[in-house]
């Protein structure tokens with residue numbers, strides 16, 4: 001397979017997958033491939049791949065903070081749902097993509113930038129637009145000859161949005177820097193958000209680079225999570241019979257665990273299972289584990305990789321492999337719960353990568369945000385299912401099509417769903 005002047009070798013052999021999963025970054029590099037492919041050095045900053053301090057922050061802190069903030073998140077989600085879904089007993093058609101993006105943006109940013117900035121609607125709007133613009137610009141800069149890359153990157157980034165975004169965010173970083181002494185001496189409570197974690201992990205660093213870490217996390221998280229939630233809603237809307245056992249489980253768990261809390265969330269196994277199943281069938285990137293060879297090497301199946309060549313694993317095809325999954329192309333919301341312990345497709349936890357589930361990659365570079373995404377999506381999806389039934393509009397027969405571009409696969413944002421309030425909302 002060739003893209004531009006780059007040869008990409010698509011691998012499926014289990015031994016090669018294992019080799020990539022455990023590969024030394026100096027031989028098969030994820031950072032080099034990601035930097036080149038997303039053009040981060042030109043669009044944001046070299047610091048993202050030279051000093052990837054955001055990875056540990058995402059892995060160790062973000063999910064934990066989300067779970068602490070469940071009550072606050074629910075107030076915000078409730079406000080969004082009430083504003084979008086003004087329904088009574090009748091079915092009403094909703095702009096689903098706007099609803100989904102708002103839910104994801106508010107929950108992610110509450111953890112990233114704290115209460116004040118995440119309540120600033122203008123800033124949320126700027127960050128949603130900027131992360132989308134960066135992912136589109138990344139592809140074009142990648143296709144541009146090296147000598148023009150920087151100029152094209154500057155040209156493609158919307159300067160008005162960029163400046164307004166940076167001015168607000170750098171103002172908060174500056175304020176935090178000034179108050180660091182107060183936090184250290186206990187005069188003020190140390191904020192618990194990614195702004196603070198990045199400030200402390202980065203040491204002496206420019207304000208610009210500090211902001212770029214936040215922007216990079218937004219770029220990696222907001223639209224991937226929104227697309228995944230939208231996919232789950234589409235799948236459950238097409239399989240309305242699946243909503244019933246999930247809603248029943250939510251009611252039972254909330255009753256048993258005393259409402260919406262961390263324990264309740266970890267017991268919502270059928271919500272986990274339906275998210276995993278939707279993610280299996282509709283991974284937001286059709287090929288994962290993209291790596292660049294930094295030196296010549298042989299793959300485990302005998303293929304020779306010369307320096308500079310790339311490998312990818314076709315996640316879409318493997319996720320749908322009939323050798324791994326029974327009824328591989330069918331959405332079965334409770335698949336993970338029904339398959340036996342010995343079954344190759346079995347892990348129940350929403351986003352544990354495995355042989356037949358590569359939507360988050362595999363191994364040491366598997367998505368560090370998957371635990372956060374799993375809890376965030378579970379909270380939002382369960383909160384929606386607890387209060388509403390939803391289905392496809394009556395003039396739609398099939399599941400809305402995905403839009404494919406290069407390796408990305410996103411649900412059709414123009415498709416709407418129809419919602420109805422449930423008789424007795426579960427709170």
Ligand code: HEM
Pocket residue numbers: 030052054055058062217220221222224225228284285288289290359360361362364365366367368369370372373
């Ligand atoms: C459902 C939503 C998400 C999906 C489907 C997804 C998928 C992926 C995939 C396929 C990779 C590449 C893995 C590889 O090359 O092997 C990746 C990497 C990454 N993801 Fe996610 N992701 C999601 C959510 C998030 C969230 C919420 C965050 C942050 C909070 C995040 C941060 C990242 C970062 C920083 C990387 C690069 C990892 C590295 O540098 O080692 N992702 N993601």
